[in-house]
Amino acid sequence: MKSAQIRLTAASLLLSASFGASAAHAAGVVAGTQIANTATATYDSGAASVSIQSNTVTVRVDELLNVAVSSLSANPTAAGAGTTVLTYQITNTGNGSEAFDLAALTTVSGNGFDPSLQSVAYDTNGNGTYDPGTDVILATGAPTPALAPDTSLTVFVLTTLPSGATDGQTGQVRLTATAKTGSGSPGTVFAGQGAGGGDAVVGASTALDSALATEIARLAAVNLTKSATILDPFGTQQPVPGAVITYSLLATVSGAGTATNLNVADVIPTGTTYQPGTLTLDGATLSDAADADSGQASSAGVAVGLGTLAGGTSKTVAFKVKIN
Amino acid sequence: MTKLSLAFFLSLAAIAALPAAAHAAPGGVALHGDVKVETTTIVNGVEKTVLAVPKIVIPGNRLLFSTAYRNEGAAPVQNFVVTNPVPAGIAVAALDAASLIVSVDGGKSWGKLAGMTVRDAKNVPHPAQATDVTHVRWTVASIAPGAGGSVAYHAVVR
Numbered sequence: 001m002k003s004a005q006i007r008l009t010a011a012s013l014l015l016s017a018s019f020g021a022s023a024a025h026a027a028g029v030v031a032g033t034q035i036a037n038t039a040t041a042t043y044d045s046g047a048a049s050v051s052i053q054s055n056t057v058t059v060r061v062d063e064l065l066n067v068a069v070s071s072l073s074a075n076p077t078a079a080g081a082g083t084t085v086l087t088y089q090i091t092n093t094g095n096g097s098e099a100f101d102l103a104a105l106t107t108v109s110g111n112g113f114d115p116s117l118q119s120v121a122y123d124t125n126g127n128g129t130y131d132p133g134t135d136v137i138l139a140t141g142a143p144t145p146a147l148a149p150d151t152s153l154t155v156f157v158l159t160t161l162p163s164g165a166t167d168g169q170t171g172q173v174r175l176t177a178t179a180k181t182g183s184g185s186p187g188t189v190f191a192g193q194g195a196g197g198g199d200a201v202v203g204a205s206t207a208l209d210s211a212l213a214t215e216i217a218r219l220a221a222v223n224l225t226k227s228a229t230i231l232d233p234f235g236t237q238q239p240v241p242g243a244v245i246t247y248s249l250l251a252t253v254s255g256a257g258t259a260t261n262l263n264v265a266d267v268i269p270t271g272t273t274y275q276p277g278t279l280t281l282d283g284a285t286l287s288d289a290a291d292a293d294s295g296q297a298s299s300a301g302v303a304v305g306l307g308t309l310a311g312g313t314s315k316t317v318a319f320k321v322k323i324n
Numbered sequence: 325m326t327k328l329s330l331a332f333f334l335s336l337a338a339i340a341a342l343p344a345a346a347h348a349a350p351g352g353v354a355l356h357g358d359v360k361v362e363t364t365t366i367v368n369g370v371e372k373t374v375l376a377v378p379k380i381v382i383p384g385n386r387l388l389f390s391t392a393y394r395n396e397g398a399a400p401v402q403n404f405v406v407t408n409p410v411p412a413g414i415a416v417a418a419l420d421a422a423s424l425i426v427s428v429d430g431g432k433s434w435g436k437l438a439g440m441t442v443r444d445a446k447n448v449p450h451p452a453q454a455t456d457v458t459h460v461r462w463t464v465a466s467i468a469p470g471a472g473g474s475v476a477y478h479a480v481v482r
Contacts, residue, residue: 028383029413029482037411039391045403054355054391064382201382
């Protein structure tokens with residue numbers, strides 16, 4: 001009998017210790033928690049020592065609806081060809097499990113362009129980077145999964161540049177998260193809709209928050225200039241049979257972006273013959289064969305792969321032909 | 325402030341007879357616990373405190389836990405001690421924690437909060453805070469037959 005009592009006490013101590021640990025939340029006691037208060041009293045009555053207990057009064061903690069949104073994107077984020085990923089963080093700063101409705105507004109005034117919205121996705125593997133095929137794209141109007149109190153979700157807004165955007169222009173996307181249960185002025189009550197069985201009450205955040213992320217167009221323009229010099233057999237510059245024409249193709253990349261997979265090709269003009277071994281890139285000879293180096297040439301034409309060129313750089317491809 | 329609220333509860337207990345459901349040893353002292361939500365608003369520059377039956381309770385709310393007692397026996401009782409373990413999820417309000425007799429070690433030792441220490445997870449001692457209080461206690465030397473009163477503490481929902 002006595003040992004049974006001791007075991008009971010030990011079990012209740014453990015229980016209260018674990019409750020204490022779970023209550024330590026920045027957002028407050030978890031919604032649905034029952035706070036139960038009981039007082040005991042002891043006193044002496046004549047020779048007897050008496051111990052009594054009060055009734056237990058219990059209050060249930062209701063759900064406080066709060067949310068915080070911030071941008072984790074580089075400011076500004078470079079937007080080139082293809083998809084631009086803007087990254088945001090949604091934090092459930094309330095005390096109950098809550099899902100959030102998301103809205104991405106691309107028409108933010110005061111910008112050069114309005115990004116074209118592709119989709120909104122959330123991070124499923126926690127690496128903070130958008131992984132196509134792994135991270136989940138939210139259907140239009142679908143809320144986030146429910147977030148536990150004090151936890152965050154990384155959200156990606158995928159955009160592309162609209163066709164009219166020019167290099168250096170900026171565009172913005174405002175991502176708004178709203179508690180699924182509801183939002184409004186602080187103190188607004190959604191009776192019976194709180195996590196844990198109680199009511200839901202809008203907190204100081206109004207249960208709605210948003211953040212802006214800015215992207216800047218980083219576009220590259222490629223300009224190709226062709227020039228020719230002639231050297232005839234007599235040492236002058238007359239285009240007569242036997243004269244050698246040196247063609248120069250100057251590829252210049254301008255703008256803040258980069259030109260990727262840039263290839264320069266030219267055909268050998270009719271009435272002329274390519275002079276083998278004369279293909280050069282920035283003065284360095286390239287073999288005519290289609291091999292490891294970036295160029296190839298034949299009697300039909302020349303082709304040189306320039307790869308990726310950053311804005312502000314240029315490359316010169318040159319070759320010689322002889323007038324028949 | 326403390327004196328005021330104590331007077332308030334004594335008068336409250338004097339007016340309101342204890343409900344029949346109060347816990348009591350036959351012929352002994354009855355205890356009755358209650359909880360109210362306390363809100364303070366400023367009306368025309370004057371603070372006004374309102375106690376209400378808890379309908380909505382959210383983190384940060386102030387609660388008032390009270391325990392009314394009454395000697396329903398024919399004989400006086402002595403050394404009347406009310407002990408109230410502080411439930412998880414709330415912290416004793418700073419003013420009450422500083423003025424009441426409290427424990428920060430689960431009821432093993434008692435005294436004023438000032439001067440008490442608690443040890444953190446790394447066993448480093450720190451001065452105890454109101455949030456460390458685990459129990460509060462009141463002592464009434466004696467209660468005459470038919471007499472009663474009330475004790476209370478304020479708490480903040482964590």
